[in-house]
């Protein structure tokens with residue numbers, strides 16, 4: 001949107017500069033004049049990257065600069081349609097006095113850029129670094145000032161990258177961009193569900209697939225659990241949740257203990273959402289509970305089965321939104337059965353629903369459908 005200011009936030013090294021260069025190239029290719037300001041790398045370094053990514057374009061201009069007044073002078077000279085600042089933490093305004101990178105500078109520079117953007121109808125994108133635990137002197141203080149906040153995420157050791165909108169003044173925040181980091185830069189992931197399941201190893205205890213919603217997109221994610229075999233002697237047992245909310249893991253463990261007699265209180269428990277994806281919705285509760293049960297009994301659950309539902313503290317299963325779309329995605333990928341809350345809508349073609357009211361019923365149903373040599377294929 002002309003005159004809008006977007007913050008592109010992400011951890012160091014996740015690929016922000018890469019995404020920005022590729023995005024600017026798309027706009028430059030469409031004829032927009034773009035100015036990329038780098039405060040972190042030399043012009044040669046950015047040019048090398050642009051060559052590697054194949055994003056050289058005569059409408060895409062590059063300058064290495066950290067002083068805000070100098071940047072404004074470049075804007076005056078070039079009159080770009082789009083201005084990109086990489087990163088906001090390296091910029092400084094001499095008038096503000098405080099040190100570059102300080103909260104006052106970061107906030108002051110952003111304020112100034114927002115004013116310029118509105119006055120000139122200049123589309124502006126600022127990169128902001130965040131650390132694992134949120135932000136120190138970082139983008140959090142900027143979220144109120146800018147129009148749009150995009151978060152670029154992923155595990156650094158996985159090639160998968162997720163781009164999501166945390167705030168957007170000009171549209172919805174439901175959409176999710178999924179990319180893979182390759183040699184030639186970020187590539188669109190055409191079939192994310194299949195990607196998440198590619199390395200799945202069937203027949204192993206502690207694995208259940210959940211159809212979750214990430215924004216408007218249904219995604220099939222493998223939830224895995226591992227339970228320590230020994231009673232923890234002294235100290236409290238380990239609770240490790242990766243890609244899953246630790247609070248939900250604790251709740252699911254408590255409900256399993258109290259309502260389904262799956263006793264894991266004294267054992268180490270590891271749970272993860274495979275593939276580097278982050279599951280933030282309750283629809284994966286049931287898959288997590290079944291994965292934990294399967295792990296504790298060292299009994300695999302049929303690999304053509306998915307499970308979806310929120311677990312209440314009473315051990316009851318609750319409906320989650322967009323169930324039809326989730327189940328359709330599971331059917332598309334070759335799953336034959338789904339354990340769902342009783343109130344779930346009718347099943348799409350190709351998948352049979354096992355409707356259950358409570359967590360113990362769900363465990364009974366999952367254990368009744370043991371693996372029987374029927375292999376499901378994730379294509």
Ligand SMILES: Nc1ncnc2c1ncn2[C@@H]1O[C@H](COP(=O)(O)OP(=O)(O)OP(=O)(O)O)[C@@H](O)[C@H]1O
Pocket residue numbers: 010011012013014015016017018019040052129181182183184
């Ligand atoms: N020559 C290369 N070939 C393939 N991939 C590369 C190459 N150089 C960098 N990468 C990938 O790009 C990633 C870094 O991307 P980028 O510099 O865009 O991240 P960033 O978020 O801007 O980092 P920073 O926080 O340092 O600014 C690396 O982690 C690596 O995966």
Ligand SMILES: [Mg+2]
Pocket residue numbers: 016017018040086
């Ligand atoms: Mg960078």
